[in-house]
Amino acid sequence: MWSDPSLRGRSTSYRTTPTRSAVSNWQTSWPTPIFWRSVSVIRSNTTPKRAALAAAVRRRNVCSLSCGTKPGTSTTPWRRSATWSPVDGRPRSWKHTGVPKPRPISIFRAGCCGRFDTALTTGFALTKYCSIGSANFSSTEPTGLRDRMKISLPVLNLESAQPSDLPLTPIRTRLQGLSQRDVVVWFELRDSDRLLKTTISLCPSCLRHVPAAVYTADGRVWIKKQCPEHGLSEAVIENDEQFYFLSNKDCCGKRYRDDRLLTFPTYQTGCCGGDQTCGDGPANASDPRFPWTDQSQNKSCTVLVEITNACNLSCKVCYSDARGDRVLSLDAFRSYMTQLIHEKNGLDSVQLTGGEALLHPQFWEMIGFLNDQPGVRKIYLPTNGLLLDRPEVAQRLVPFRDKLMVLLQFDGHSADANLNLRAANPTHVRERVIQRLEKLGIVMQLTMTLTRGVNDAEVGWVIDTAMRHSHIKLVALQPVTYSGRYQLAREPIDRLTLSDVVKCVTSQAATRIRDQDFVPIPCSHPNCGWLTLFVRRRALKFNVTRHVDLARVTEQVAYKTILDRSQIRKMVGSSRPQWGSRLLGAIGRRLVRPTDLFGIAIKPFMDCYNYDQDRIANCCHHLMDTHGRAVSFCEYNALLRERDPWSDRPRLE
Numbered sequence: 001m002w003s004d005p006s007l008r009g010r011s012t013s014y015r016t017t018p019t020r021s022a023v024s025n026w027q028t029s030w031p032t033p034i035f036w037r038s039v040s041v042i043r044s045n046t047t048p049k050r051a052a053l054a055a056a057v058r059r060r061n062v063c064s065l066s067c068g069t070k071p072g073t074s075t076t077p078w079r080r081s082a083t084w085s086p087v088d089g090r091p092r093s094w095k096h097t098g099v100p101k102p103r104p105i106s107i108f109r110a111g112c113c114g115r116f117d118t119a120l121t122t123g124f125a126l127t128k129y130c131s132i133g134s135a136n137f138s139s140t141e142p143t144g145l146r147d148r149m150k151i152s153l154p155v156l157n158l159e160s161a162q163p164s165d166l167p168l169t170p171i172r173t174r175l176q177g178l179s180q181r182d183v184v185v186w187f188e189l190r191d192s193d194r195l196l197k198t199t200i201s202l203c204p205s206c207l208r209h210v211p212a213a214v215y216t217a218d219g220r221v222w223i224k225k226q227c228p229e230h231g232l233s234e235a236v237i238e239n240d241e242q243f244y245f246l247s248n249k250d251c252c253g254k255r256y257r258d259d260r261l262l263t264f265p266t267y268q269t270g271c272c273g274g275d276q277t278c279g280d281g282p283a284n285a286s287d288p289r290f291p292w293t294d295q296s297q298n299k300s301c302t303v304l305v306e307i308t309n310a311c312n313l314s315c316k317v318c319y320s321d322a323r324g325d326r327v328l329s330l331d332a333f334r335s336y337m338t339q340l341i342h343e344k345n346g347l348d349s350v351q352l353t354g355g356e357a358l359l360h361p362q363f364w365e366m367i368g369f370l371n372d373q374p375g376v377r378k379i380y381l382p383t384n385g386l387l388l389d390r391p392e393v394a395q396r397l398v399p400f401r402d403k404l405m406v407l408l409q410f411d412g413h414s415a416d417a418n419l420n421l422r423a424a425n426p427t428h429v430r431e432r433v434i435q436r437l438e439k440l441g442i443v444m445q446l447t448m449t450l451t452r453g454v455n456d457a458e459v460g461w462v463i464d465t466a467m468r469h470s471h472i473k474l475v476a477l478q479p480v481t482y483s484g485r486y487q488l489a490r491e492p493i494d495r496l497t498l499s500d501v502v503k504c505v506t507s508q509a510a511t512r513i514r515d516q517d518f519v520p521i522p523c524s525h526p527n528c529g530w531l532t533l534f535v536r537r538r539a540l541k542f543n544v545t546r547h548v549d550l551a552r553v554t555e556q557v558a559y560k561t562i563l564d565r566s567q568i569r570k571m572v573g574s575s576r577p578q579w580g581s582r583l584l585g586a587i588g589r590r591l592v593r594p595t596d597l598f599g600i601a602i603k604p605f606m607d608c609y610n611y612d613q614d615r616i617a618n619c620c621h622h623l624m625d626t627h628g629r630a631v632s633f634c635e636y637n638a639l640l641r642e643r644d645p646w647s648d649r650p651r652l653e
Contacts (some may be wrong), residue, residue: 005231043108059651069194088124124137128633169210171200172442175253181254187213187224188232197246197251203227204235207608214278214612215617223610235492235609238527240499245526262526280348292631292640293616301523301620302349303340303630307333307366309646310350313354313384319450319605319637322355326646328626330362334369341375344630349378351407353568358387361653371400378452381445382407385433386426392438395602405632410434410446410465414457420454420488438471445474450504451488452496460508462536466542467511474599477501482607483637486621492609499528501602512552517545518602524620527612529603536598544597590602 149450173197184193184506194216201212201223212225214237221238226439238244245262246255255261342349357363358381368378379400384407388394397404410430411421418425437444448455448462459477466472479496480486506513513532520526533544606615611634619632623642636644 014109029459106127120414128598132634140241156168157639168209175200178254180256183213187226189213189215189224190217193217195254195256196244197250197257197614199223199250201225202253202606202608202611202638203230204233206622209613212612216244220304221290223612226334230342236495237498237610237612239497239498241447243497243499243502243530245520246616247525247614249525249528251616251617252613255307264522264526274429280285282433289511291617292625292629293613293635295622295630295632296343297621298618298622299523299620300344300347300622300630302351302622303347303545304351304353304621304623304633306339306355306623307363308355308360310359310653311384312386312653313356313422313424313426315384316485316487317421317451317480319481319484319486320355320641322353323485324646326649327360327362327652329650332628334367334623335369337376339375339628340630341373346375347377347382350376351380351382353382356384356387357381358383358393359652367400367404369401377403378405379403379562380405380445381408384409384422384426385430388433388436389429391436393431393444394440397437397442401440405443406437407445407447407476409449410462412455413461414458415453415456417458419449421449422556434465434469434472437470442471444469445476446472447478449478449480450496450501451480452491452494452500454497456487456500456504459504460510463505463509463511467536467598473597474601477505477600479604481601481605481634481637482609483605485643490609495610496598498527498602498604501604505600511541513543513600514546517543518600519548524618525615527604528615528619528621529601531599531601533595535540535599537596541598562597606638608638611638 037557038124043604067639180195196214200209205212206229210225210227214223221241221244222234222238223237231284243630246260249265266513308327309322311322372377413427446466450456463475466475482490502515502518517532521529521531535542535544616632616635621633622630623636624630624635
């Protein structure tokens, strides 16, 4: 955007400060909270560095403000142009140009060269001209303009709107009409940045839906957002661009590169893909107080049901901030689940969670209800393990073990890691729970929450522990999400991402695992989860994934969380490498049984910093809110949880 690369990224905000009475006279009412403003950005040819620096110092001298109605009158069209002081940022003089303008101006703040930060009242129009490196400045229409570009930005009426009242369709439509050059100018990208796509994200300050650009810089993937109130903000999405993919189902913006495209089949009931628009806007447009992205046509691979907001730990990284004393009633639970099973034509899995689900006084009735439902294939029980350390509690799980999997919180062995994450050190308790459930024949998953510098050096120990126990079928590695009660340092530009976790696995695990052994799970979105699979029989550990051609088997395994023996055998050996690998694949195909499978899954959930509406629109990891509605897990935690209180629920007794 800048003529001189040395000036790139240098921008200073400035603001007009008219009186409140004048502002009220300028305001008019608009029929809808959505309107468009135009930004004109002018680039000149390159000039010597000294001239460019001088131009940057005087850049405020080239900005003009315009409005449509003179204060105190209703008929005289006028236009005000300002000459700005480079010292204090206040207007030095004003004059009328006689140019009519149809819309009024209100309080605003704008950044240099097309960056606009806030609209504090009703609609306004702002036209700004910049000519970096030119010695000719004018407070009115500049001369000698080159490469003039016009971009329209969506703006929300902030007086009446809630953070999610902004319909996504206008933003989506506008983003899809932008050229690559438009996006580069609008988001102030550097020449060295490689634009991947545009999408819709959240402003981390006000949680408003805002336009965003996803791009690579220095081998990392970034998302940069443009909020009308808080300006530009950026966060890292992925620390290694080789682990980031675009999807054929991205529908909230525009794709600018195809070399990182991964194609997943669309879900048979009409999951969003290509030019479709499901998941593009609120599912309940009639209730703007609680809008959420429509998930009715998406596959629900798992549904989390929070049956209580009470917990017996005070974890510092609790995404739900569970510290209450409320419960979901048994009648409401039965009603919601019956309806959801019917709407989804069956559920692959249901997670009974909280808080700590085992604290619910009617937990056993709830798990029994799910166990009796033919439309529920698996029941997952996330737990911190403290109550399962009691033999009588663990014993009561035995009748449900054909459907049940216990998801045990397991963050490492060191006291420092556990105290930093959980404010407790229950490692020995959890090890006893593993041994107890193994004797009872109850399968398990170890769930490890990861944050940089706290427990990322203990990934190998967790995997090696799981490998030694045949009843542990999966290790789920989850980089922290900055949602709920997160009491550690928030580092949106230096956070742990999927590629970091992969490298922790490959460098620390005793079993030989390569980076290439991890592949995207062919379901919602390539960046929502990666997986590697092993056949584990006695001392044999055979990696299945390296003998799978994902492109060839995607149609067979997409949207399936539970595979039978025939499907697994068709998948193994589908790749066509050299003859040695084909032979190993054929052997593995003969040996593999579903009960022998062991997996390592990486699930990077999103928060308001790395939020991507493309992933939300295709989500398959759902959470049931307090009214029985299935919403995206990431969307709920980043945006909706605070507006879905438990205050009307029964108290825990």
